[in-house]
Amino acid sequence: MRGLLKLLVAAAVVSAATGLWLTAPNRVAPERFANLTGDSIKGEHVFTASGCASCHHVPGAEDKLTLSGGMAFPSDFGTFYAPNISPDSEQGIGGWTLLELANAVTRGVSPEGQHYYPAFPYNAYNKMMDQDIADLHAYLQTLPASAVPSKPHDVGFPFNIRRSLGGWKFLFFNDQWVIDVPPELERGRYLAEAQAHCAECHTPRNILGGLDTGRWMAGAPNPSGKGSIPALTPNKLTWSAEDVAYYLESGFTPDYDSVGGHMAEVVENFSHLSAEDRTAVAAYIKALPAPGTK
Structure with a gap:
């Protein structure tokens, strides 16, 4: 009985230590930014x-x-x-x-x-x-x-x-690119996947709040509970690359509707970027795979 108790205590200590190790903050190496x-x-x-x-x-x-x-x-x-x-x-x-x-x-x-x-x-x-x-x-x-x-x-x-x-x-946590792209699309991927963090709104999440990368940019419920965030995948978004770039600049859709909600803030940001950057993001979006094919 005493041996079993010692074994249980040891297992609890190991489990606790493992949990602390797994949940500890992971910081960047200081030398990366030193110079x-x-x-x-x-x-x-x-x-x-x-x-x-x-x-x-x-x-x-x-x-x-x-x-x-x-x-x-x-x-x-x-x-x-x-x-x-x-x-x-x-x-x-x-x-x-x-x-x-x-x-x-x-x-x-x-x-x-x-x-x-x-x-x-x-x-x-x-x-x-x-x-x-x-x-x-x-x-x-x-x-x-x-x-x-x-x-x-x-x-x-x-x-x-x-x-x-x-x-x-x-x-x-994942610091790898989600979509593989040819070199000419890397700028658009950088802006969309990293800086502009488009997927944070346009990709559905699992029960724990992680992005479902198998349905990358496939649309998602609006966190406010009002409506949904539209899909950007080719099975849903029929706009041309030129339409997308113009929308990011002006906020106007091909159907002469105008941007609303938090997306208006996004368009305001993109309107201050270069035409080349908007074109790069549009090209990336038009290159997205259909859900489940990535």
Whole structure:
């Protein structure tokens, strides 16, 4: 009996140690960013393509460069609120180093070593180039500071246990490209899969909130509970590449309808990018495989 008890205790210790190891934050190697210098001018492009202002500006405010946060993102797991990412040293991220920003953006880990919820699309940003992150860091420091505290997430048990997000990352964190493309489509893939994180809205999720990559860009329920996010796959989207590029520039569909909802923010961002970038994203979208054929 005593031997069995010792065996059970040992198994419990091993299980606990394994759980702690699996759920521990995974940070980037410091040497990756040690010699990088950011360019704030280039960083503005990264900021725009990545849609930072779309989520982090004050809801309803005309000023979209004071990133006080507060926008709500409802989900099956609770409601998440975009935090203050202005350069305020107390309430924002003004005190963050480049390495700390890189850990947040590409690993979903805070400077304090806590996991971020995947409402923050680090599972897309983790494919961004290191220099782009350095440039973004430089640009963020040029924006207005705001002392408005971040609004806490409204998430109940057990989803409020941050450590458990390490298990989610173990299952779903993926820094590899989803779609294989020829070289001429790599720019569009980079913008769509990484910076603009299109799949975060346009791809359905499984019961644990992970993206169902087998139905990549196949459309998804609207997290707000109102309607759905349309599919971008060839079996559903009949627009030409030119139609897609024009929509990203103007917000007008081939049927003379106009963009609405959060997509209006996305179009505003893309309208400030180059025509070449919009054409690249359109080409990537038209190259998407039908669901289940990837």
